Amino acid sequence: MSKDASYWNKFYADDAVDIHYPSQFAAFVRSEINRDSTIIEFGCGNARDAAFFAKQGCQVVAVDSSSEVIANNQTNNVFGDRLTYLCFDPCTERSWEHIFSREEKVIVYTRFFIHALTNAQIEVFLGNLSKSINTQSEVFFEFRTSKDQDRAKEFVGHYRNYIDLEWLHSVLAEHNFSVDYQAEGVGFAKYGNDDAYVCRMKFGLNPDQK
Numbered sequence: 001m002s003k004d005a006s007y008w009n010k011f012y013a014d015d016a017v018d019i020h021y022p023s024q025f026a027a028f029v030r031s032e033i034n035r036d037s038t039i040i041e042f043g044c045g046n047a048r049d050a051a052f053f054a055k056q057g058c059q060v061v062a063v064d065s066s067s068e069v070i071a072n073n074q075t076n077n078v079f080g081d082r083l084t085y086l087c088f089d090p091c092t093e094r095s096w097e098h099i100f101s102r103e104e105k106v107i108v109y110t111r112f113f114i115h116a117l118t119n120a121q122i123e124v125f126l127g128n129l130s131k132s133i134n135t136q137s138e139v140f141f142e143f144r145t146s147k148d149q150d151r152a153k154e155f156v157g158h159y160r161n162y163i164d165l166e167w168l169h170s171v172l173a174e175h176n177f178s179v180d181y182q183a184e185g186v187g188f189a190k191y192g193n194d195d196a197y198v199c200r201m202k203f204g205l206n207p208d209q210k
């Protein structure tokens, strides 16, 4: 199991993912936001959700550290300036100013991204996130939790860091985030035999402790 970009480059080069329809989570998030929102997606993969949000009328920046998938996405982009792809690692690049300004209200979206990171990477990512967004911005995460560990999977070989919710809450609090909504269970992200035990969260910066 590997968490390197080289693993994901090979995975996408092999064209293993033939999922070009939006996730259940993307449809849920769309119901929570305005049509003209600016969305920043981290770990966009083959852009199934980024393309959906762009089709809905949102302005989207989709980030992934796999150069292979970003190049494929750029080749297939039919949304022009409404959908921009960037290849970079938000866990190592401290400044996100080239993606969006802190003055702007943004929707930060990640699906099945944080469980592809180590705890150390998640801590850096959340630290960078807290420095980059303002108090009007909203963050949506969906990820596999520790209760998913022994459940059936459709893709073998992916690095998966099954998230301990207590630990995640402590890191969120450390970075001044407060959670507005949380739901967990199965049935949210079903794909073939893989009915992942996931957690969905909506959170933002706590306005009282800027």
Ligand SMILES: C[S@@+](CC[C@H](N)C(=O)[O-])C[C@H]1O[C@@H](n2cnc3c(N)ncnc32)[C@H](O)[C@@H]1O
Binding pocket: 003, 005, 008, 023, 042, 043, 044, 045, 046, 048, 063, 064, 065, 066, 069, 088, 089, 090, 091, 110, 111, 112, 113, 116, 117, 121
């Ligand atoms: C499980 S896939 C999820 C893809 C997509 N969000 C979806 O739900 O279908 C995880 C994605 O995160 C990307 N990724 C992993 N580590 C990353 C990092 N440090 N920085 C940016 N992207 C990363 C991988 O390249 C991969 O595309």
